[in-house]
Amino acid sequence: RETPGVVDVDWVVEDDRKTVDLVVQKERAALRGVSTEQIAQTLRISLGGMDVGVLHAGNDKDPVKIRVRLPQAQRSSLRDLDGIFVQSQGMGSLTTRLRAGEMIPLSELVKVEDKIQDKSIYRKDLRRVVYVTADVAGATESPVYAMLEMDKKIKQLKLPGGYGIEPLYTSPPSKEDRPAMKWDGEWQITFEVFRDLGTAFAVVLVIIYLLIVGWFQSFRTPLIMMISIPLSLVGIIPGHLIHGAFFTATSMIGMIALAGIMVRNSVLLIDFIQIRRDEGIELKQAIIESAAVRTRPIILTSGAVVIGSVIMLFDPIFQGLAISMIWGGVLSTVLTLVVVPLVYYIAEKKSA
Structure with a gap:
């Protein structure tokens, strides 16, 4: 309380x-x-x-x-x-x-x-349980933050017989000979959603990698192109802090959707570099020309994503998705134009 x-x-x-x-x-x-x-x-x-x-x-x-x-x-x-x-x-x-x-x-x-009068006996998974319920309100929109605060107090509780309570998050207690506590309810739903989205994100990364490997016939080049994906976090995390919003499931969906867009920007850059090198242009010059020629279509693509996401920024449900698309798109685009050509240049120089 x-x-x-x-x-x-x-x-x-x-x-x-x-x-x-x-x-x-x-x-x-x-x-x-x-x-x-x-x-x-x-x-x-x-x-x-x-x-x-x-x-x-x-x-x-x-x-x-x-x-x-x-x-x-x-x-x-x-x-x-x-x-x-x-x-x-x-x-x-x-x-x-x-x-x-x-x-x-x-x-x-x-x-x-x-x-x-006989009291009701509650069971879950064949175990006797006592349900303790609560809601979150005010600035604490997500149950995770309230759970972390309550965990500190729960771990300090001293029970008879020298027992203590260790909060469980994802699995039920393995033994029934001592008191145990498991977080459930909205937290369980949140955990399952992020677990499934994380699995989907990993599958998306593998598919993107395989597609690029098949096109460029290289195992190293796709890794350089996919650097733009973690670069989007540079914008997503500060963006949520600026708006005072929590990282929700829709924020995760926005990050997954942004991965394909940012990799496309890297593909535009490196594909042009390889075309110019096949024409006999020196590596450094090919990178400079790639940045000069491909910057406009990259900015137009990212700009369209940002403008389209502004509409969702004021929706309480899809605000997280909009923040990820806007801030992740802007920062990742800027960093992609600098970091991806630089990493590609260093990698090619070392292999030369």
Whole structure:
């Protein structure tokens, strides 16, 4: 509760709730000629009521149910059992049969027992659990930041027997002989989303690399071209800080989409360099001409991406995607025009 941004803290541990059981004293009821079923039915009708018919009033289309039940004042406490009677059926011995028709108070036939109501037992993956729930509000939009703050306090807790609590993030506890805690809920969804997006990003990088290898017939050149991908982080991370936004799943999607665009810029540069070198131009001159000729189409391509992303910048859901595309696109484009030709020049000089 003391963690900033954490609100509506609750847990599913139930307080003790008292309940009252009415236990039929079967031996006494049998001596009075009353069955257990008769007592139960009398209680059900007196307290819960029973429909005994319907009333068709005037021009009403729907009939009105006629329900028999004791007034609220006569069924609000255990003392009212003295006012509820059950009729003896005279079953059993001769003495009992002679008392047939006698009205007997229920208080003489049932015993009142005070008990604690059984509590709900929650399980997950066949393990007994206690759910502690909370929401995040204010500046803490993501549960991760609140979790990190609470982890510091949880690790300081001292339990009886020298036990401690080590928070788990992705997998359930391996043992059940000691207390354990696992973060779940929105964090679990966030983890799975970023895990899947990270896997997709890795697959995208492999596919891009294989495509470039197939085109340029080189294993080293594609690596130089793909330098522009990490360069986009130089713009993406500061961009989120400037806007005061968190790095969300849409931000990750924007980074993945930007990877293909930035590699395309590198392809434009290095492809022109190799064309000029095939024409007999010296390496340094070919790089200079490549930067001079390819800068305009590269800037136009990146500019179109940036302008198209501005529209999403003010959307609360897709703001992260827009920030990644805008800031990552601008900074990566500028650095690509400088870093990629420079790295290509150094690599070619060493292999010459």
